[in-house]
Amino acid sequence: MSRQRIFAGNRLKQLRTDRAIKQAEFAAHLGISTSYLSQIEHDDRPLTPALLDRLQRLFPLEWEEVAAEAGDRRAGALREAAADPLFAASPLPPEQLERAALQQPQLADQFVALHAAYRRAGQRLQIIDEALTGGTAEGSRLPWEEVRDWFHDAGNYVDSIDRAAEALAGQLRGKEPSPAIETIERRLRDALGISIVYSQTQALRDFDATMRHLVIDPSQPAESRRFQLAHQLAALALAGEIAAVVEASPLRTPAARQLLHVGLANYAAGAVLMPYAPFRASARAVRHDIDRLRMQYGVSFEQACHRLSTLQRPGARGIPMFFCRVDMAGNITKRHSATRLQFARFGGACPLWIVHEAAAIPDRILFQLAETPDGLRYVSMAKGLVKPSGSYARSPRRYAVALGCEAQYAGDFVYADGVDVAAPQAATRIGLSCRICPRDDCDQRAFPPSDRPILVDPDRRDVVPYRIG
CATH class of the missing domain: 1.10.10.2910 (Arc Repressor Mutant, subunit A)
Incomplete structure (x- = not known):
């Protein structure tokens, strides 16, 4: 069984034209020669799996439709699962992922399902957090x-x-x-x-x-x-x-x-x-x-x-976004994430998240590059808002909203302009909730993690009065 070849010269040329990038510069960006790019743009050559993977990573919005049109959903799901920071030490080449999706479809589906189960297991900790902080169980x-x-x-x-x-x-x-x-x-x-x-x-x-x-x-x-x-x-x-x-x-x-x-x-x-x-x-x-x-x-x-x-x-x-609204007490009153970032189900979010500062500074946009414990980076903006009540007798409503996306989409997120999202020390290391955050070196921790023991040394006092085992 042979794979359908993908010709997308017009789409590639339109993308380059829309972004006002010269052909030689664009070819260097893609890691190919200018003559090879020219052949692709004239539909003389198809896109290779490696090049398609690179285009989807560099321009995810523009190339999502190309992948869908090519019937590449299984391969796309496999690439997304394999891109998890869990596998960062030994990443799988795109050609190998393409062959796996084509030649071993059941194995590819099981890999994707296993990765989804792994992500759900992390979310189960949030349900534990819900029971601990909200006093409710999943069935109630x-x-x-x-x-x-x-x-x-x-x-x-x-x-x-x-x-x-x-x-x-x-x-x-x-x-x-x-x-x-x-x-x-x-x-x-x-x-x-x-x-x-x-x-x-x-x-x-x-x-x-x-x-x-x-x-x-x-x-x-x-x-x-x-x-x-x-x-x-x-x-x-x-x-x-x-x-x-x-x-x-x-x-x-x-x-x-x-x-x-x-x-x-x-x-x-x-x-x-x-x-x-x-x-x-x-x-x-x-x-x-x-x-x-x-x-x-x-x-x-x-x-x-x-x-x-x-x-x-x-x-x-559109770009997969996360959105939330946080009140002055740090409670998340609205939340949604189409990204891999998941919010704490109850109570406040990580105190290092910029949305808390925004709540105290109304009508000003703040930006943050953040990294979660799984190694993923996110660009986000937050703004404090005040809704007037229409009467002196009623206090205005004060809160902040935050919107963000994974760092791979930073080029389409105007608030990230001028930020090197790959710089090693540029990101704030945030968590989701102290009770489910694995970081053992955070000065802002409010509670120990619920799934790990703590060690207390009466003769030593750090910022946090215990160490995590």
């Missing part, structure tokens, strides 16, 4: 925990709702990138018979389904008012799609199902205001500059960050 999760984990297991992408919301946005936005607030109001009034009043109440949004009456608190920022209108529109216009997803979910309690319904309506609202295809294209064009995206689409900083973490549509994925 609270409704909001069930819903949070449902979105995590779904990859924070819900295809049926995302596509329906994108179609709805297409009817409303015309030539604009995002539907205007007046257009959303008009659709609610004319098509759905909803009366809308702006009046300050205790609720940000209050809908009377019987009277078909919607009250919006006008003290909210403009982007928040628009989001509340989009939520109500999505909840009504996409009621069938949302109900089908809720019905198919494994959630056990009525409260969890209701929370999922609300969460899906919020998801749909974000997809209406930031429709998938144009938003993904815009994000790539501005290299994920949040301020430019939020101004272009009329959304808040947090809304734009959250939407970027959902761009995981098969065949048209």
Whole structure:
């Protein structure tokens, strides 16, 4: 059985042109001769497995589609598993991985499955951490925990709702990138018979389904008012799609199902205001500059960050991002990761993570290059935000959001400009949670790890009053 040869000359040349790289420079970057590159660009030569692997590592977004079109999913999964820092001491050559995927498909699938089990074993420590710090066992999760984990297991992408919301946005936005607030109001009034009043109440949004009456608190920022209108529109216009997803979910309690319904309506609202295809294209064009995206689409900083973490549509994925929101006490109140980074399920995150500093310094973007105990590096930005309450009697909400990706995508993450992501001492060595962090030399440790003994020497005092066995 022979492998399909991959010709992608036009794609390669377009990539080089888009990045304004000369042919000789691009060839040197790929480790081939200029004449060989020219032959590939004219489709006189196919891409070799080694060259395809190099292109996918250097330009992961552009070459994801090439791999999918070539039917290379097994080989791609095998390459991803073999790229784990666990195997860094003796990496497998790309040609060998290609042959394994082609000639030994069952062995390749078992290797990928074994690696996935290894990753899940690490996540089991987080469940132990959950039981220790949250006082709950896996079988007794609270409704909001069930819903949070449902979105995590779904990859924070819900295809049926995302596509329906994108179609709805297409009817409303015309030539604009995002539907205007007046257009959303008009659709609610004319098509759905909803009366809308702006009046300050205790609720940000209050809908009377019987009277078909919607009250919006006008003290909210403009982007928040628009989001509340989009939520109500999505909840009504996409009621069938949302109900089908809720019905198919494994959630056990009525409260969890209701929370999922609300969460899906919020998801749909974000997809209406930031429709998938144009938003993904815009994000790539501005290299994920949040301020430019939020101004272009009329959304808040947090809304734009959250939407970027959902761009995981098969065949048209965005950069795999992690996103979280942290309050002033260090609690993670929102979290999602499409990367290999997993957040602590309860309580605070690593104190060395830049998001904690951002919470104390509102309205300023901070950057961090971080390395987790498994050797993976991540580039991330964090920003402290303040949401006004509209009244002196109510304290404003203060928190920080963080967004990041693996360091291999740094070239498409504007916040990483000017940073040498490979410099040995450049990264901050972070963990996930002190109870599951294996580092034995961290001055910021708050608790000993739950799976290792501690050694106490009464005659010696370091920053931490014990050593890890």
